[in-house]
Amino acid sequence: MKIVMIGTGYVGLVTGTCFAESGNQVTCVDVDLDKIERLKRGDIPIYEPGLVELVVRNSHAGRLKFTTSAADVVPAAKCVFLAVGTPQRDDGSADLRIMWSALESIAPHLSNEAVVVIKSTVPVGTNSEAARRLRELTGRDVDVASNPEFLKEGCAIEDFTKPDRVVVGVNRPEVAAVLHELYKPFLRTEHPFLVMNLESAEMTKYVANCLLATKISFINEMANICERVGADINHVRKGIGHDQRIGFAFLFPGVGYGGSCFPKDVRALVSVAERNGIAPRILQSVDDVNEAQKEVLFQKLSAHFQGDLKGRTVAIWGLAFKPRTDDIREAPALVLIDRLLDAGAKVQVHDPVATENVQRLYGTRIAYYPSPYDALSGADVLAIVTEWNEFRNPDFNLIRQKLGSPVIFDGRNLFDPAKMRQLGFKYSGIGLETNPQSL
Ligand SMILES: NC(=O)c1ccc[n+]([C@@H]2O[C@H](COP(=O)([O-])OP(=O)(O)OC[C@H]3O[C@@H](n4cnc5c(N)ncnc54)[C@H](O)[C@@H]3O)[C@@H](O)[C@H]2O)c1
Numbered sequence: 001m002k003i004v005m006i007g008t009g010y011v012g013l014v015t016g017t018c019f020a021e022s023g024n025q026v027t028c029v030d031v032d033l034d035k036i037e038r039l040k041r042g043d044i045p046i047y048e049p050g051l052v053e054l055v056v057r058n059s060h061a062g063r064l065k066f067t068t069s070a071a072d073v074v075p076a077a078k079c080v081f082l083a084v085g086t087p088q089r090d091d092g093s094a095d096l097r098i099m100w101s102a103l104e105s106i107a108p109h110l111s112n113e114a115v116v117v118i119k120s121t122v123p124v125g126t127n128s129e130a131a132r133r134l135r136e137l138t139g140r141d142v143d144v145a146s147n148p149e150f151l152k153e154g155c156a157i158e159d160f161t162k163p164d165r166v167v168v169g170v171n172r173p174e175v176a177a178v179l180h181e182l183y184k185p186f187l188r189t190e191h192p193f194l195v196m197n198l199e200s201a202e203m204t205k206y207v208a209n210c211l212l213a214t215k216i217s218f219i220n221e222m223a224n225i226c227e228r229v230g231a232d233i234n235h236v237r238k239g240i241g242h243d244q245r246i247g248f249a250f251l252f253p254g255v256g257y258g259g260s261c262f263p264k265d266v267r268a269l270v271s272v273a274e275r276n277g278i279a280p281r282i283l284q285s286v287d288d289v290n291e292a293q294k295e296v297l298f299q300k301l302s303a304h305f306q307g308d309l310k311g312r313t314v315a316i317w318g319l320a321f322k323p324r325t326d327d328i329r330e331a332p333a334l335v336l337i338d339r340l341l342d343a344g345a346k347v348q349v350h351d352p353v354a355t356e357n358v359q360r361l362y363g364t365r366i367a368y369y370p371s372p373y374d375a376l377s378g379a380d381v382l383a384i385v386t387e388w389n390e391f392r393n394p395d396f397n398l399i400r401q402k403l404g405s406p407v408i409f410d411g412r413n414l415f416d417p418a419k420m421r422q423l424g425f426k427y428s429g430i431g432l433e434t435n436p437q438s439l
Pocket of ligand 1: 102260
């Protein structure tokens, strides 16, 4: 099938590449000329495990192409996917300006058989509005389908090629049949292809992200209570997780969720609810708890230094909003860096892949280290923000040697507190019984 992907970011590039890998002819379009030139050279602008090999292989096979010109490639396409960003407006609602401009750029070039598939996360009603705008722009009815994406950065290829389910929203069963054809190679293990109306598909994506965000905020709030009352969230977590109605997934306490999806999607659904006369009390709390949780590490550090961080040096391990990605959008590490700089502290950071993106934001205001241990030289304490695998079994002797004092604030509960005590560290995690009150 001939496919055009409008928007070649995390979602568009992964989706387009995986469709090419299953034999389709795919052209990825982006307005960012530099990005397209890099992709043509096999230089991948994002970090996503396994993606380089797939892009290079499919480009060489002639199944995957890149261009800035929608006009050149849309006329021959059966499916035109829209995978452009849908960022947040100041009032929390989704900003659809990029989406509408992308729609305008394809409308004059669509063939009569083309299906426009909205893969971006968009508020309920957007697909119907897209159909209305396309009718206005083309003078005929154009098939529109909603096909929200559930991939996770860091496991994007695995998620896309082995999806738990594929959700499509359509107005006509014939459109679902086109998409089923496309997704069939990824559904061989009987994972469901769920067909529903446009509104239900749009809502499914928000409900999924909001529930996952809710689990994170819930366990963070429980961890904060545990810490105050002498309970240990790790024991509590196990105590509840074995209950099959509850389970373990997404119930790890930490420093709050970040990334390009959960924060904006929770706020966008708040906005949709309010516009429809519903007070979204749970969703609003999820967001509020998360914003507060991003401050927790700084508060612990500040308490440790009796409220005076001026002239102190803090080493930070982990900048990306989660491991296996270089994405730093809404990353908790950025909140910590801002607070530390405001308080007059010096900041030395290490991340396996996200350093360049952070450097673009902070320039020379903080120091960057390719080695986690070098980031500790001259630092008073270590704060761990992202749970990269390589931080799970570090050389504790080297950490002790390099740090001014053996103090670790762990925002991801990577280590066993008893072992840390034995090793001579003052160790503070999130919601742990052993968190020293006066660390
Ligand atoms: N990143 C994720 O993990 C993820 C997962 C599921 C769903 N989503 C959703 O998918 C959508 C895209 O997210 P993303 O992270 O891939 O965004 P992104 O910002 O990484 O990529 C969007 C791309 O679209 C390009 N673009 C903008 N206007 C364009 C136009 N008119 N024509 C062609 N290209 C244009 C931009 O240059 C950019 O490269 C969002 O709605 C997001 O919420 C993201």
